[in-house]
Amino acid sequence: MHTPSTEARPSIYYPYEVFQPWLASAHPEQERKKVVIVGAGPAGMVTALELARHGVPCVVLAAELQLSQGSRAICFTRRSMEILQQVGVAERLSAIGLPWRFGNSFYRGQRVFRMEAPHDSDDRFFPITNVQQQFMEEYLHDACEANPLIDFRWGNKVTRVDQQDGHAVLEVDTPEGPYALESDWVVAADGGRSGIRSAMNLQMEGASYEGFFVIADIRIDLPHPTERLAFFDPEWNPGNTILMHREPLGIWRVDYQLPPGETPEEALRPESLKARIDAQLAMIGHAGTPWEMDWSSVYSARTLTLPEFVHGRVIFTGDAAHLLPIFGVRGANTAFQDAQSLGWHLAFVVKGLAGQTLLANHSAERVGAAREIIAESGKSTRFMAPPSRGFRLLRDAVLSLSLTQAFVRPLYHWRASRPHEYSHSMLNSPRDDNALFQAGPAHGAPPQNVRLDDDDHLLDHLGGGFDLLYFTHASALPEDVQSAVQAARARGTPLKVTAVGAAQPVAGADRTLPDAQGRLRERYGVPASDSLHPQAHGAAYLLRPDQHICARWLALDAAGLQAALAQALPR
Amino acid sequence: MTAPALTIDGLETVYDALATALDQAGPGKTELFLVKLALLQANALADPELFQQQIASALQDL
Numbered sequence: 143m144h145t146p147s148t149e150a151r152p153s154i155y156y157p158y159e160v161f162q163p164w165l166a167s168a169h170p171e172q173e174r175k176k177v178v179i180v181g182a183g184p185a186g187m188v189t190a191l192e193l194a195r196h197g198v199p200c201v202v203l204a205a206e207l208q209l210s211q212g213s214r215a216i217c218f219t220r221r222s223m224e225i226l227q228q229v230g231v232a233e234r235l236s237a238i239g240l241p242w243r244f245g246n247s248f249y250r251g252q253r254v255f256r257m258e259a260p261h262d263s264d265d266r267f268f269p270i271t272n273v274q275q276q277f278m279e280e281y282l283h284d285a286c287e288a289n290p291l292i293d294f295r296w297g298n299k300v301t302r303v304d305q306q307d308g309h310a311v312l313e314v315d316t317p318e319g320p321y322a323l324e325s326d327w328v329v330a331a332d333g334g335r336s337g338i339r340s341a342m343n344l345q346m347e348g349a350s351y352e353g354f355f356v357i358a359d360i361r362i363d364l365p366h367p368t369e370r371l372a373f374f375d376p377e378w379n380p381g382n383t384i385l386m387h388r389e390p391l392g393i394w395r396v397d398y399q400l401p402p403g404e405t406p407e408e409a410l411r412p413e414s415l416k417a418r419i420d421a422q423l424a425m426i427g428h429a430g431t432p433w434e435m436d437w438s439s440v441y442s443a444r445t446l447t448l449p450e451f452v453h454g455r456v457i458f459t460g461d462a463a464h465l466l467p468i469f470g471v472r473g474a475n476t477a478f479q480d481a482q483s484l485g486w487h488l489a490f491v492v493k494g495l496a497g498q499t500l501l502a503n504h505s506a507e508r509v510g511a512a513r514e515i516i517a518e519s520g521k522s523t524r525f526m527a528p529p530s531r532g533f534r535l536l537r538d539a540v541l542s543l544s545l546t547q548a549f550v551r552p553l554y555h556w557r558a559s560r561p562h563e564y565s566h567s568m569l570n571s572p573r574d575d576n577a578l579f580q581a582g583p584a585h586g587a588p589p590q591n592v593r594l595d596d597d598d599h600l601l602d603h604l605g606g607g608f609d610l611l612y613f614t615h616a617s618a619l620p621e622d623v624q625s626a627v628q629a630a631r632a633r634g635t636p637l638k639v640t641a642v643g644a645a646q647p648v649a650g651a652d653r654t655l656p657d658a659q660g661r662l663r664e665r666y667g668v669p670a671s672d673s674l675h676p677q678a679h680g681a682a683y684l685l686r687p688d689q690h691i692c693a694r695w696l697a698l699d700a701a702g703l704q705a706a707l708a709q710a711l712p713r
Numbered sequence: 714m715t716a717p718a719l720t721i722d723g724l725e726t727v728y729d730a731l732a733t734a735l736d737q738a739g740p741g742k743t744e745l746f747l748v749k750l751a752l753l754q755a756n757a758l759a760d761p762e763l764f765q766q767q768i769a770s771a772l773q774d775l
């Protein structure tokens with residue numbers, strides 16, 4: 143019998159709600175489900191919301207009766223906010239979140255590097271938004287509860303997954319005992335310590351680093367702006383690294399590396415936490431400022447991934463699929479991209495709009511992303527927490543040189559999470575005009591947002607299916623293109639057409655964006671239409687349901703669109 | 714192409730200067746000093762492949 147705690151988790155800023163468990167005895171007998179998602183963290187809930195958006199119902203199983211403990215992930219990238227906008231929670235997150243774009247690295251009391259993350263005037267969201275994970279989970283949970291296609295079950299812990307021919311049977315334990323649940327597909331979003339991954343005996347590839355970090359949230363009034371602070375080799379913690387971030391509601395995150403040999407249990411003793419946080423506050427000139435502890439934990443850096451995310455009827459996503467170091471905010475930010483990708487790939491397979499090859503593509507794209515992230519974050523990790531004597535000597539030499547030598551300072555740069563470009567995806571159209579464009583997002587790239595007006599951006603209008611951006615001054619889409627769009631829709635493919643560049647609504651388009659200043663055209667590398675470039679009329683971009691580009695043309699025709707859709711939805 | 718090389722005089726100057734600097738850095742800071750110097754030299758060399766060759770040469774006969 144599964145007995146999750148009914149006592150609200152402690153927090154000095156977040157009021158935990160304890161939910162009622164879902165009990166099989168209170169519900170009629172269940173048919174086989176299309177999708178069961180194990181885990182109600184960011185990856186699980188975004189997958190559920192994306193599936194529902196594509197019309198696929200799912201069950202979400204949460205082992206506990208409340209949201210997760212502590213602030214956990216706090217830094218959300220622009221692309222994460224764009225994905226959260228797609229599932230309808232970005233507005234609430236923006237209302238509470240703290241946007242920022244600057245980072246500072248300090249050594250021997252001197253600021254040796256200042257990172258300025260670019261903020262494009264066409265972007266809606268800042269490079270990073272800080273907000274505690276509980277709020278993000280709360281808003282995602284609210285969105286799940288409001289969606290009739292999502293069956294959210296608190297207090298349901300998966301204890302066994304049996305794969306059978308073409309489906310899986312889950313044993314789900316609850317406060318009244320276990321029940322069996324059949325599903326065509328199981329999404330394992332059960333986190334870094336994934337019980338499903340262990341039970342299936344799947345090995346991850348990559349490296350684990352030895353150093354431990356304490357992660358602590360304190361409430362304190364500090365006059366510093368929302369910028370990342372990194373301190374290297376300070377006197378109170380020689381050889382080690384400290385990070386600080388401002389969070390909403392007067393909370394600060396303090397991360398510090400432990401000396402070699404110290405155990406997590408020793409480090410989390412209250413007197414040990416207090417001495418170190420006091421020392422850090424003294425170093426930044428705030429000795430004696432009162433503070434209160436909210437939550438603390440210990441982590442070590444790992445760069446590990448499963449080499450394949452799809453295993454029969456079980457698909458791994460988020461931390462269950464890979465473990466990434468926090469340097470560069472890789473965990474939740476990668477999970478959002480995984481979940482958004484999985485949502486549409488799986489939905490299209492469930493709906494019969496594509497074959498299982500599409501899931502193989504999901505795995506290939508996201509494993510590729512994980513490996514790219516591992517290569518990049520390995521560099522950051524080796525600088526932040528040197529894994530050997532040689533790496534430590536080099537890091538220390540760079541710290542010392544950085545006081546006077548500018549050429550080493552870029553090594554402080556924080557390689558933050560960024561969206562993977564699926565440049566070689568099998569979904570990219572092989573016979574479009576991708577190579578002929580001089581600018582704009584290329585094959586596999588994430589979308590470029592464009593500011594259309596006050597509080598009105600291109601990405602506000604996209605998503606939920608394929609999007610065709612069609613650049614034209616004409617009053618109507620060409621008839622053959624209209625026919626191709628209608629034929630695709632008749633086969634069940636969700637496809638929205640946005641005409642760009644005409645002052646009046648364009649017949650055959652779902653929506654027309656006038657783009658009077660030509661900003662959108664420019665950002666998408668579409669040449670201005672004039673007597674020298676008549677071909678600019680009829681340029682087009684095809685965006686996948688995750689808004690990544692899969693085809694673009696200087697002049698679209700029906701055959702090109704049909705070929706691109708067939709390529710993107712392999713049978 | 715002939716690689717630029719030190720004259721005998723130049724080599725003797727470098728020899729004395731490096732020895733003096735090692736003594737000045739002291740036993741506790743010798744490694745740090747040498748790694749800093751190597752990074753400065755690598756930057757001046759501006760050729761990662763040539764630097765890798767020099768690493769290989771220096772690793773010989775330790």
